[in-house]
Amino acid sequence: MLKPSRALVHIVDRSGGKIEEMQDTPPTGPDFPGQNGLLPAIAQDVATGEVLMMAYMNAESYAETLATGRAVYFSRSRNKLWRKGEESGNVQIVQEIFVDCDRDTILLRVKQVGGAACHKGYKSCFYRQVTPEGLKLVGQRVFDPAEVYGEK
């Protein structure tokens, strides 16, 4: 699914002979920097528009996201692919993917299975608002992490 930004094309020259040439092809997706390059990926609820979370993707996790239709990130702390929801069951069905003007940020519009994206049990990871009195809890808790992950 991931095409290179330059492709080998076959051209027939005036004498009828075929020549091969590298030509630029239009970009088809994010521009992942070098080896294991990571790009931020924002997940947004496709139904409500709520911003659910932000994580990182590398080319491999992006390719698997395209192939499976489920959000796959790259966990920087665990240094491996993070198939979102594989433990909690709260997978993200990817409905639409966008790239930004520099193609270095990804926006996923998803259907959030289980209703909660955050490992803390909230629908959105952005469940706290900055106020003059400090952080204010505004998110709705959907599940108890202790029950789902077995935390104490």
Next chain:
Amino acid sequence: MLKPSRALVHIVDRSGGKIEEMQDTPPTGPDFPGQNGLLPAIAQDVATGEVLMMAYMNAESYAETLATGRAVYFSRSRNKLWRKGEESGNVQIVQEIFVDCDRDTILLRVKQVGGAACHKGYKSCFYRQVTPEGLKLVGQRVFDPAEVYGEK
């Protein structure tokens, strides 16, 4: 506006003498890593829910955002504060600020003056959708960058 996560408090001990001690205080905002640490900041249209852009903030730009009520980012390419809209006039009036569960990503809900967040003239930087046929232009262009920035 930015409080440290630990604060110097004055305590009166049993003998009536004052002692000073560092105590944990509840977090009041994002957790900026070390010196000039950058955190991703997502700007979302407060009226429509559309994700407009993603940029980076350091503690200084965050503090100025709080103080002025306008989104101020840190430009990694120019290595300085980026007062969004100072050239185009398309400033972002910050209505609400959220932090995520790890307090290492910021969500701004903004009123986008001028109707366009993207320097390419689109309402949102995410104006291209990934499709099997390649990137598809789906965003609405609000202004011509050549007129606003004087590009050729």
